[in-house]
Amino acid sequence: MRAVVLREHGGIEKLKYEASFPDPEIGEGDVLLRVRATSLNYHDVFTRRGMPGIKIPFPVIIGLDVAGEIVKVGPGVGDWKVGDRVLVDPLNRIEGGLMGETMNGGLAELCKARAHQLFRIPDNVSFEQAAALPVAYGTAYRMMTEIGQVKRGEKVLILGASGGVGVCCVQLAKIAGAYVIACAGTAEKGERLKALGADEVILYTQEDFLQVIRQRHGRPQRNRSMPDNGGVDVVVNFTGGDTWVKSLRALKLGGRILTCGATAGYDPAEDLRVIWTFELQVRGSNGWERSDISRLFELVSSGKLKALIDNVYPLEQAGEAMRVLEGRQVFGKIVVAP
Structure with a gap:
C-alpha cells in the first residue's frame, strides 16, 4: 500500500512517501479500513520530532485521527461489517496505545484498528468532518464543558483561536452563551473568527493582548464589593510559553485559566502572587472521552457546530500539509485524503 x-x-x-509499504495484517477483534481522511494535529509534529520519555516503534505511520470504510473484519467482530463508514478513537482504551504513535495511524491507504475503537459516522457527516473531531474537537469539548464549565454571560479570551482546538473553543463558547474574545495572528483570520461568532478579535502580532484586555475590559480588582471587576472570566491558553503570565493577569478576581497543551513551551515563567492575590483557578484538561466524540457527532450532524477544514491534501503531499500546520498557517483543520 x-x-x-x-x-x-x-x-x-x-x-x-513509500509506494509499497506492507499492508496491515488483522487478527482477532480487528478491522481493516480503507482510509478516506486523516486530520493532522500538533501531536503529530511532536511525534515526528520526538518527545522525552515516549519511545516510538519505528517504522511508524503517523496520523492520530482516522476515518474510512471497513474493507475487512477479523474473527470475533460482530457489530461491524464491510462497507461501514467509521471513525477511529485514537486511544485504545482497553489494551492501551495511541494511533499514529504506538500503532500505525492514518497516513496510508489502509489502517488497522480494534473494533472497540470505532464510531459510526452519521450519514450527513463527511469523512473529512469526522476526521477533524477526535483530538482537536474532542479535547476542546472536554476542556470547555466538563472542565471549564463555561457559562452564559461570561467573558472568554481564547488564545490560538484559529487552530483546530481554537475554532472549536470559539464555537462551544458561543453555544454556551459566552462573550468571546479571540486572538488571531492576521486580519484575515480575525475576520473569519468574527464570522464564526467571535465578539471581539485581538491581533496578537500587532498589539499586546493583555493591554488590549485592560483597555477594553478594565483591570482586575481585589475587592469583590466593587461593582465592575475588570478582566475576563476565562482564558483558554494551550500555547504556554511567554503568554502564560499575561493570561493570568488578564483574569478577573476568581477567574479561571484552562489549558490542554503547551505548543509554545511547557515550562513558562510563573507568578504565583497573581494566582493567590486574585484567587485564580488553573484547570488542566487532558484529551477526551468517548462520550465527548458522540456528543460532537450530534452537534455537527445537527448543524450547531462546524467541523472546519482549512485544506485537504493528497497523501503524496503529507509533508507539505505538516509544514503548513507547523507554520501555523491554518484556520481550522488540515486533512490528508489518501
Missing part, C-alpha cells in the same frame, strides 16, 4: 512513513525522528524531511 501507499503510505507516509517515519523511520527516525527529525524534521519534515524524515516523513517519507
